[in-house]
Amino acid sequence: MQYFELAIIKISRLMDLLAGIILAATATLVVANILGRALLNRPILGTYELVGFLTAAVVGLALARCALENSHIAISFLTDKLPPSWRRFTELAVGLPAMVFLFFVAYNIFSYGSRLAASGVVSSTIRLPFYPFIFLVAAGFLVLAMTVILSLFRQVVGGEAK
Amino acid sequence: MNPMTAGLIGILIFFLLIALNMPIAYAMALVGFFGFAYLTTLPAAFALVSTELFSAFANYSLSVIPMFIWMGFLAFYAGIGSRLYNLAYKLVGHLPGGLAIATQATCALFGAVCGSNTATAATIGAIALPEMQKYNYDRSLSTASVAAGGALGVLIPPSVIFIVYGIAAEQSVGRLFLAGIIPGFLLMFLYMLAIYLVARRRPELGPPGPKFSWIERLKALRGGLFEVLVIFAISLGGLFAGWFTPTEAGAVGVFGVALVTALKGGLTLEIIKKSLADTTRTTAMIMLLVASAVIFGRFIAISRIPFAMADWAAALDLPAFAVISLILLIYLVLGCFIDALALILLTIPIFLPVAVTVLGYDPIWFGVIIVMVVAMGVITPPVGMNVYIVKGVAKTVPLELIFKGVWPFLIAIFVCLVLLISFPQLATFLPSLLH
Numbered sequence A: 001m002q003y004f005e006l007a008i009i010k011i012s013r014l015m016d017l018l019a020g021i022i023l024a025a026t027a028t029l030v031v032a033n034i035l036g037r038a039l040l041n042r043p044i045l046g047t048y049e050l051v052g053f054l055t056a057a058v059v060g061l062a063l064a065r066c067a068l069e070n071s072h073i074a075i076s077f078l079t080d081k082l083p084p085s086w087r088r089f090t091e092l093a094v095g096l097p098a099m100v101f102l103f104f105v106a107y108n109i110f111s112y113g114s115r116l117a118a119s120g121v122v123s124s125t126i127r128l129p130f131y132p133f134i135f136l137v138a139a140g141f142l143v144l145a146m147t148v149i150l151s152l153f154r155q156v157v158g159g160e161a162k
Numbered sequence B: 001m002n003p004m005t006a007g008l009i010g011i012l013i014f015f016l017l018i019a020l021n022m023p024i025a026y027a028m029a030l031v032g033f034f035g036f037a038y039l040t041t042l043p044a045a046f047a048l049v050s051t052e053l054f055s056a057f058a059n060y061s062l063s064v065i066p067m068f069i070w071m072g073f074l075a076f077y078a079g080i081g082s083r084l085y086n087l088a089y090k091l092v093g094h095l096p097g098g099l100a101i102a103t104q105a106t107c108a109l110f111g112a113v114c115g116s117n118t119a120t121a122a123t124i125g126a127i128a129l130p131e132m133q134k135y136n137y138d139r140s141l142s143t144a145s146v147a148a149g150g151a152l153g154v155l156i157p158p159s160v161i162f163i164v165y166g167i168a169a170e171q172s173v174g175r176l177f178l179a180g181i182i183p184g185f186l187l188m189f190l191y192m193l194a195i196y197l198v199a200r201r202r203p204e205l206g207p208p209g210p211k212f213s214w215i216e217r218l219k220a221l222r223g224g225l226f227e228v229l230v231i232f233a234i235s236l237g238g239l240f241a242g243w244f245t246p247t248e249a250g251a252v253g254v255f256g257v258a259l260v261t262a263l264k265g266g267l268t269l270e271i272i273k274k275s276l277a278d279t280t281r282t283t284a285m286i287m288l289l290v291a292s293a294v295i296f297g298r299f300i301a302i303s304r305i306p307f308a309m310a311d312w313a314a315a316l317d318l319p320a321f322a323v324i325s326l327i328l329l330i331y332l333v334l335g336c337f338i339d340a341l342a343l344i345l346l347t348i349p350i351f352l353p354v355a356v357t358v359l360g361y362d363p364i365w366f367g368v369i370i371v372m373v374v375a376m377g378v379i380t381p382p383v384g385m386n387v388y389i390v391k392g393v394a395k396t397v398p399l400e401l402i403f404k405g406v407w408p409f410l411i412a413i414f415v416c417l418v419l420l421i422s423f424p425q426l427a428t429f430l431p432s433l434l435h
Helices: A002-039 A047-068 A084-119 A131-158 B003-019 B024-039 B042-057 B064-078 B080-092 B098-111 B117-134 B139-150 B160-169 B173-201 B214-221 B224-240 B246-263 B269-302 B305-315 B320-335 B340-358 B363-377 B385-393 B399-405 B407-422 B425-432
Strands: none
Touching: A002 A047, A002 A131, A002 B064, A002 B246, A002 B269, A047 A131, A047 B042, A047 B269, A084 A131, A084 B024, A084 B042, A131 B042, B003 B024, B003 B269, B003 B305, B024 B042, B024 B269, B024 B340, B042 B269, B064 B080, B064 B117, B064 B160, B064 B246, B064 B269, B080 B098, B080 B117, B080 B214, B080 B224, B080 B246, B098 B117, B098 B139, B098 B173, B098 B224, B117 B139, B117 B385, B139 B173, B139 B385, B139 B399, B139 B407, B160 B173, B160 B269, B160 B340, B160 B363, B173 B224, B173 B363, B173 B407, B173 B425, B224 B246, B269 B305, B269 B340, B305 B340, B320 B340, B320 B363, B320 B407, B340 B363, B363 B407, B363 B425, B385 B399, B399 B407, B407 B425
16 A cells, blocks of 8 residues: 555656656747747747647646645535544545546547557648557546545545545 | 436536535536436547547647746746835835735736736735734735735736636637736726725724835836836737737746846746646646536536526526626625636536627626636635635634635725726727727
């Protein structure tokens, strides 16, 4: 359990770091494109497409860390008033379906990516095969689902609600 | 079961799930998926949570969100806020309630480089609260003035809430940004007036600070104001002039803030790392919410609830003013419980057709009004986001005391709303110049 916890925390931090680097690169690409367009009259081909894909990667990679830090908006002022045993029950009642659903979403996105990879679909302007970005988003949802398992474990085992 | 009933049951389940502390984004996606599967086919619903979810993330028009968020966090860590406060403090600090008045000016100016009300409240709170404590300000007035002032950052562009409204309502982000400027400054003046009147009546709440000579004031002018104006002019000026897409304006803003900070010798790797970490976290939160709202919105659309709402509003035979007041009242009540972004994403598909198609209001104007109403929500109990942020800065002040102090500001927002409803040009004039 401890290893699982540690692994999830490490993986989501690493993914978030990668998300930050990709975001910085995206902003640089956008500005470079403006400069190229304005000064050299030569915009960077495919910026529009790439920025979209890169943003998807940023979001996917940052999902899990965001969940670990409890940053996905939720309304807790009602459940906060419940006694601890009740609260544990409600956490399980909403956590389990959320976890199953997130695994399902991850699987769905993954199989969408596999379909595109198999059929060789590429983007329209720069003909880039973009299935790797889809896999990144699927990986993000997979780790996100695992953070929900982690918080469920903490509820059941420790009860130290956080 | 007919689609309407399924839609209503879906909405009920959604509210039940979020009341039980399920993150709002999960609940929207979950209910949206099952509702859509029920009303159409399972394969169609599968596509919704794979193809469409990815397309929502990989949408160029959404890439503007991380850019403006990063710009705001960079400005936050770079200390632009404290230089702005220094200026406002030297200009108006000597008036009754002057430090709280200076806080409003700082929030408005900082809002011009920061798109988030919570970041604005956190930045200005950390700077202004210790100063107000030094001059023995009433803690209820000082904390509430920061919480309320944070909402100015939402109206004054750039603004993440306007971007999200623009996405939900399919409106131009540039026009929405322009529309927020006059109402934003109007609200700032009304806030200042409210503070002045409160402090005039009970001087012990906001004792005047020191008075500065004009030379000192002019010196302070060089501090933050100049850099903010330059960044604003290049980034948002470029957007308004049509040179940049919103995403480009955001990226230019990021580089603008970084450059200005570097020129002052303040740009460290630490600042970049911290601001990036905050940005990716906030971006993930907002984009998951937006993508989930797309799924939920599909379900609501095929349940035909929006049409039924529009028909119902048309059949009411009430003056437009009464219907819009009713809608605002609903927003005000929901805004007390649900976060502003989530609330806008959730309700725009339902209320926008009523306001625009049935009542004939301008969708840009409606956006400004809605943003202003949710700005009330961030300072009202029980889930006033900005009040919690300020509480995080001023840990010793009880929440109730902050909520007690927000009354003058709520009245100011209300007056501003009445003015905006009576004179829609306040919001629509600047965007109309774009044509």
